[in-house]
Amino acid sequence: MGSSLSCCGTEKVDEVVTLVGVNSPWRIFSYKELYTATNGFSEENKLGEGGFGSVYWGKTTDGLQIAVKKLKAMNSKAEMEFAVEVEVLGRVRHKNLLGLRGYCAGTDQRLIVYDYMPNLSLLSHLHGQFSSQVQLDWRRRMKIIIGSAEGLLYLHHEVTPHIIHRDIKASNVLLDSEFEPLVADFGFAKLIPEGVSHMTTRVKGTLGYLAPEYAMWGKVSESCDVYSFGILLLEILTGKKPIEKLPGGVKRTITEWAEPLIIKGRFKDLVDSRLRGNFDENQLRQAINVAALCVQNEAEKRPNMKEVVSLLKGYQPKDKVTQMRMESVKYGEELLALDQGSDDDDDDDNDPDESKGYGVFGAMEVQKMPEPRIRRGDRRIM
Numbered sequence: 263m264g265s266s267l268s269c270c271g272t273e274k275v276d277e278v279v280t281l282v283g284v285n286s287p288w289r290i291f292s293y294k295e296l297y298t299a300t301n302g303f304s305e306e307n308k309l310g311e312g313g314f315g316s317v318y319w320g321k322t323t324d325g326l327q328i329a330v331k332k333l334k335a336m337n338s339k340a341e342m343e344f345a346v347e348v349e350v351l352g353r354v355r356h357k358n359l360l361g362l363r364g365y366c367a368g369t370d371q372r373l374i375v376y377d378y379m380p381n382l383s384l385l386s387h388l389h390g391q392f393s394s395q396v397q398l399d400w401r402r403r404m405k406i407i408i409g410s411a412e413g414l415l416y417l418h419h420e421v422t423p424h425i426i427h428r429d430i431k432a433s434n435v436l437l438d439s440e441f442e443p444l445v446a447d448f449g450f451a452k453l454i455p456e457g458v459s460h461m462t463t464r465v466k467g468t469l470g471y472l473a474p475e476y477a478m479w480g481k482v483s484e485s486c487d488v489y490s491f492g493i494l495l496l497e498i499l500t501g502k503k504p505i506e507k508l509p510g511g512v513k514r515t516i517t518e519w520a521e522p523l524i525i526k527g528r529f530k531d532l533v534d535s536r537l538r539g540n541f542d543e544n545q546l547r548q549a550i551n552v553a554a555l556c557v558q559n560e561a562e563k564r565p566n567m568k569e570v571v572s573l574l575k576g577y578q579p580k581d582k583v584t585q586m587r588m589e590s591v592k593y594g595e596e597l598l599a600l601d602q603g604s605d606d607d608d609d610d611d612n613d614p615d616e617s618k619g620y621g622v623f624g625a626m627e628v629q630k631m632p633e634p635r636i637r638r639g640d641r642r643i644m
């Protein structure tokens with residue numbers, strides 16, 4: 263791929279399209295070919311709709327099942343999403359990242375072609391059309407957690423320049439026939455020049471997953487993805503949405519709900535009840551502790567994705583700092599155990615003094631920033 267897109271995203275789009283490498287595993291599709299494959303982009307073929315357009319299932323003449331993202335408007339934002347996605351996808355190749363199968367860039371059309379993922383998005387299993395079928399048993403959940411973490415590790419540490427995804431969430435994790443996760447949707451991704459620790463940008467992403475320093479000040483670094491990953495991790499383990507609407511219209515974040523339970527060590531109350539108690543307790547503890555580290559308010563305290571992956575795989579932290587951070591999560595538990603004796607029946611999870619005194623994430627100001635502009639029914643910020 264050429265480098266006509268810099269990290270700041272103000273560059274021309276046309277060049278990107280012409281710079282696609284000849285030896286890449288993907289190709290340019292004609293509009294006619296994609297039109298035929300998707301049955302004329304018919305409603306029956308529609309898989310879903312995102313901020314920038316609709317996605318259609320299709321089958322090419324050589325039998326390949328594809329998903330075609332058709333950008334709905336040819337405005338500058340859609341152009342930029344297309345250009346960034348093609349640019350970034352051209353650079354990455356990893357088993358847990360949804361790669362590019364091809365694209366079509368006509369004068370008034372922009373389409374991106376991916377492999378079709380038969381188990382659709384993680385969102386559809388956690389909260390959507392498949393949620394009642396409970397296809398995500400404990401083993402599959404751990405596979406999805408570790409696989410997505412490995413995809414992110416690759417983006418943060420193994421590609422040059424490093425890539426920040428900026429929109430890690432359940433609808434952007436797709437599942438193949440074996441429930442192997444593939445992180446998708448690189449339209450908001452940012453390339454980080456070497457030696458740069460963070461940048462300040464306009465906020466993009468999805469409410470509920472945004473790191474506080476990014477949501478409030480636009481300060482973006484790999485650590486923002488770590489925060490979003492922590493929210494995703496809590497979501498997968500607990501089955502809760504990142505932001506829940508309580509009766510009366512009050513909104514509660516997943517961290518607000520989880521923190522008192524984590525502090526009390528009530529792991530069985532945290533885990534998704536749809537698992538009916540079928541989970542590995544040690545893995546759950548470790549994964550919850552990792553999530554607690556990732557969603558700390560102070561970016562510097564969060565682990566990086568290398569640490570996250572090894573902790574999730576059950577390794578004990580080698581370096582003192584992470585060891586201490588893990589201990590501080592447990593320490594919160596112990597303090598409460600001392601404070602409350604063995605009073606396991608105390609179910610006053612929302613006692614504000616508890617989270618003030620022993621908070622594991624820092625002051626609970628997460629997502630309490632002024633509401634940014636929100637599009638349609640979802641919470642994506644563009």
Ligand SMILES: Nc1ncnc2c1ncn2[C@@H]1O[C@H](COP(=O)(O)OP(=O)(O)OP(=O)(O)O)[C@@H](O)[C@H]1O
Nearest residue numbers: 309310311312313317329376377378379383433642
């Ligand atoms: N490769 C694919 N295979 C199968 N389904 C897909 C594929 N790509 C996308 N989809 C489906 O299409 C839906 C829309 O995807 P898209 O990336 O456009 O938006 P989104 O992630 O849902 O929303 P947003 O714009 O907020 O990121 C997804 O939720 C997913 O269910």
